[in-house]
Amino acid sequence: MTNPIEDDLARAQLELKRAYLLLEAGEADLAAESAERAVSIAPDHPIPTIIRGAILCAMGNSRGALGALRAARKRWPSEALAHVHFAEACFFAGRDTRGVSALSDARSCPNSTAHAALIDSMEGFWREAGRIDSQGDTT
Amino acid sequence: MSNRINANSQTQTTQSIDAKDRPGSPKGPSFGDVLSGVADAALATTAAVAPMLPGGQAIGAAAQGIQSLKGSADGLGGANGDQVDKMWAMQQENQAYNMEYMQLQQSMQADNRNFSTMSNLLKVRHDTAKSAINNMHA
Numbered sequence: 519m520t521n522p523i524e525d526d527l528a529r530a531q532l533e534l535k536r537a538y539l540l541l542e543a544g545e546a547d548l549a550a551e552s553a554e555r556a557v558s559i560a561p562d563h564p565i566p567t568i569i570r571g572a573i574l575c576a577m578g579n580s581r582g583a584l585g586a587l588r589a590a591r592k593r594w595p596s597e598a599l600a601h602v603h604f605a606e607a608c609f610f611a612g613r614d615t616r617g618v619s620a621l622s623d624a625r626s627c628p629n630s631t632a633h634a635a636l637i638d639s640m641e642g643f644w645r646e647a648g649r650i651d652s653q654g655d656t657t
Numbered sequence: 658m659s660n661r662i663n664a665n666s667q668t669q670t671t672q673s674i675d676a677k678d679r680p681g682s683p684k685g686p687s688f689g690d691v692l693s694g695v696a697d698a699a700l701a702t703t704a705a706v707a708p709m710l711p712g713g714q715a716i717g718a719a720a721q722g723i724q725s726l727k728g729s730a731d732g733l734g735g736a737n738g739d740q741v742d743k744m745w746a747m748q749q750e751n752q753a754y755n756m757e758y759m760q761l762q763q764s765m766q767a768d769n770r771n772f773s774t775m776s777n778l779l780k781v782r783h784d785t786a787k788s789a790i791n792n793m794h795a
Contacts (some may be wrong), residue, residue: 534790636785640780
């Protein structure tokens, strides 16, 4: 007996894996299409929407990434990953204050420990780039 | 390479001391003679290895300049103004070279640091995404 929800998640997972492989192969547009399919298969799961936003950000589409990740933050406020990737999109779009605040939101999420390495690396990178000062504020 | 150079300079120094009696004896060389032998060997070695070092041309030229000064006059006090000016200019040039190389080194270290930070972020980002996709459940 199959569970339709589990089936959808498995299909969405497959599309996300495909999206990452395509992204690494330099096929950014196909990767975005694959991530879009994952979102339409499992719209109630946070990961497809967040990963789609992260892929848009990696493609240089900051505006699209901000839209997708803003929606993800609003719908799943306790998901640290949505805040971290939103912060990244903010920094790329030049919205440093918003980025710093999103990183702070990520740290206060219940699952922040699982993503502590990503939060720390993200903050370290933008600090080294001169966009965050030693107090954690924008420069 | 460095072994060969050290061996040569050591031999020359030893020969310059052994060629005469020990210092302090009536016929022995003066302290100045011994020091002169050591300085000759050191300058010759410096001039030989200078082309292999950063800013080496200036170092080599400086070493040869000092040797020629030593040969033509009795120490630096005997050098004429033109030679001193040349040495001074060479020293300035050498200093400029050193400064330039130091700045280049600092710049490369900063680039390396930035590269490491970026590489670490990309790796963590990739690992996090991979783990999030693998752990997707209802």
